[in-house]
Amino acid sequence: MNGAVASGINQRALRAAAPFSISLESGGALSARDAGDGHHGLIVVTEGE
Amino acid sequence: MMVEQPPTYRDPMSRLAMRQLLWLGALSLVGFVALMGALAWASSITGGSAIAGRAIDVETGTITRALAQEPPQLDSTRATDQASIFILGHVMEGLLRYDASNRLVPGVAERWDIRPDGATFWLRDDARWSDGRPVTAHDFVFAWRTIVDPANAAEYAFILYYVKNGEAINRGELSPEALGATAVDDRTLEVEFERPVGFFDKLVAFAVYFPVREDFYRSRDGRYAADAEDLVYNGPFMMTRWVHGAHVRLEKNPLYWNRDAVRLNVIDMPYVTADTGAVVNLFKDGSIATATLGAEQLDDAMKLRWNLGRYSDGSVFYIDFNFRPERLTSNFHLRRALQLVNDSGELVNKVIGLPGYLPAVSLFPIWLNGVEGPFRQEYPPPVVIPDLELARTHLELAKQELGVAEIPPLVLLTGDAPIANKQAEYFQNLFDRALGLEIRIDKQIFKQRLDKMTSGDFDMVAAGWGPDFADPLTFGDLYASWNGNNRGKYNNPALDEQVRIAQNSLDPRTRMDAFGEIQRILIDDAVQLPNYERGLVYVEDPRLKGVVHRSVGTDPDYTTAYLVENP
Structure with missing residues (x-):
């Protein structure tokens, strides 16, 4: 689809550049947690088929 | 643009800072470092984001956010872009959908069988349009025929070429009725493939494969999806307000089959702007619950210790x-x-x-x-x-x-x-x-x-x-x-x-x-x-939980989002 709003994830860039607490969870899901109040957003990686 | 601290955050921090200055004269360097650590902890507890204003109303289950773009096209047979498909992903539903872990799960179809030569989808009996009518296999057949009909010049017609005769119809060689998609009955959709396709389950989760109800579509006389009242909805939310270029409001669809899983009542989007500076200011003011940052706001946002999410x-x-x-x-x-x-x-x-x-x-x-x-x-x-x-x-x-x-x-x-x-x-x-x-x-x-x-x-x-x-x-x-x-x-x-x-x-x-x-x-x-x-670098109000970001599927997805009083 034509790009307009940001979406998705690039796993390699996230690993390379993220200063936040990043952990790889089962099923290819990445969870990005900021230290502090426990706020986190589940970020899902789709690797393609 | 310089970013100021949110008012609700600045006052307590200012008091702490004054105390810090008093202490600095007497404390050793080790003590200073320890105090800064404590300040960082205090900042993280507040979330560093605005909590005043109307960004979030826990009592009514309402969030307010901005749209980066006016959705160009909410007719799913014609939509081609992320801004439109973000809205469609909340107000419509296909045969399958993505859950919060990005797994394909039942949507309108409660089960399905995909074979090398075709597929069968069995539709759930409690799938309803927002006017109470059942969602049927005919609604999918009508939508798909509309997309491949060359008279409609749908730019996404090619994505239906996996269905038998899709390409020949789109070239004008066959009539749309020749499409290999048949409503065996109201709740059984039979699909013939043009060629084996290994990802048809993924295709039917995409917005272009969403259903469209023929009687409603024709009743709009060319204005289908032109305004909020020109759509009928079968997804978790309904669009109840659409002021073009200015305001979109989604409200929970009380007839959605999985309504118990939907915890937000309102997603209000009274701002439409691609200006990240303006959006960040709205977040600072407590007017919206989430903001995407540009490079100009990034340094200050990190200094303010906002809870930044980031991903590519x-x-x-x-x-x-x-x-x-x-x-x-x-x-x-x-x-x-x-x-x-x-x-x-x-x-x-x-x-x-x-x-x-x-x-x-x-x-x-x-x-x-x-x-x-x-x-x-x-x-x-x-x-x-x-x-x-x-x-x-x-x-x-x-x-x-x-x-x-x-x-x-x-x-x-x-x-x-x-x-x-x-x-x-x-x-x-x-x-x-x-x-x-x-x-x-x-x-x-x-x-x-x-x-x-x-x-x-x-x-x-x-x-x-x-x-x-x-x-x-x-x-x-x-x-x-x-x-x-x-x-x-x-x-x-x-x-x-x-x-x-x-x-x-x-x-x-x-x-x-x-x-x-x-x-x-x-x-x-x-x-x-x-x-x-x-x-993408974004900040969210810490009281807003469960928002899903993903590369394939509705993004961000508020279907399973919820609010908490005290994060």
Whole structure:
């Protein structure tokens, strides 16, 4: 689809550049947690088929 | 733009800071460091974000946010873009959908069977439209026939070519009734394939495969999806207000079959702006619950210890050329000259300046898988090294072939977001400085940019493509001659042949070889100038939980989001 709003994830860039607490969870899901109040957003990686 | 601390955050922090100053005179360096640690902890507890205003109303289950773009098209048979599909993903539902872990799960279909030659979907009996009528197999058949009907010129018609006769219908060789999709009864949808397809379950989760109810569609007399009251909804939310360019309001659909899983009552979007500075100010004021940051806001946001989320995007952005014969950019040597001065690393690192953005070197993004590992490792794209001397040689060849002493001004069509502005001005300067070319920037809102791309009113356009489904083909067929989203009208039988190979095979090696060849053609023929794989930095009110971000599917997805009083 034509790009307009940001979406998705690039796993390699996230690993390379993220200063936040990043952990790889089962099923290819990445969870990005900021230290502090426990706020986190589940970020899902789709690797393609 | 400098970013101030949110008022609700500043006052307590100011008091702490004053106490800190008093202590500093007496404390040792070790004590100072310990205090700063405590301040950081206190900041994280508050979340560092605005909690006043109307960003969130826990009592009514309401969140307020901004839209970056007015949705250009909410008729799912015509939508082609992320802004529209974000709304459609909340107010409509297909046969399958993605859950919060990005797994395909039942949507309107409660079960399904996909075979090499076709598929059967059994629809749930409690799926309802927002007017109470049941969602039936006929609604899918009508939507799909509408998309492939050449009278409707749907740009996404090609994505229905996997259904038997889809392509022949779209070419005008058969009537839409010949499509291999049949409502056996209200709750059974039978699909015949044109060829075996290994990802049909993923296709039917995409917005273009959503249902459309024929009687309602016809009752609007050409105005289907023109306004909120011109749609009937079957998804988790309904659109109850749409002031074009200004306000979209979604409310929970009380007839949605899985309504108990939907915890927000209202998603109110009374702001439409691509200006990240304005959006961040709304967040600071407590007016909205989430904001996407630009590079200008990033340093200050981190100093304020906002809870920043960050990730890179599944989509790829690039400069597309217009290949229509009357356009100068149909000339290979001109495109090659531009390609040889393009440096995506410089664009990303010196101009965009946001973490998470990657310099693009191919239409195929870095996250796609190949046969056994990453596609880009198995099929490295040809490397284009910037070479000013060679670029100028190709420019001279272009002038000779075009029969001009100087290249006339070229129009660069672009969007109105801050990053689009920076990018366009960068290229304007680059192409002038390196090649002496005059670039005229045509800045348009998103909808107008898409319209101008469709009509061919550009020489170059800053465009992007995000994945529709998790298979490299979602990128690989973009420049096929029959693809309605190939708006520059690139037409190369050699590329078409490779797309056919990838479509017609289930063998991973055969398919990836074809994608590797497509990648080579796109670079060797200078079909596009890759710019970046997009990143995102955002902040959310800590009381808002459960928002899902994903590369394939509705993003962000508020279907399972919820609010807490005390995060």
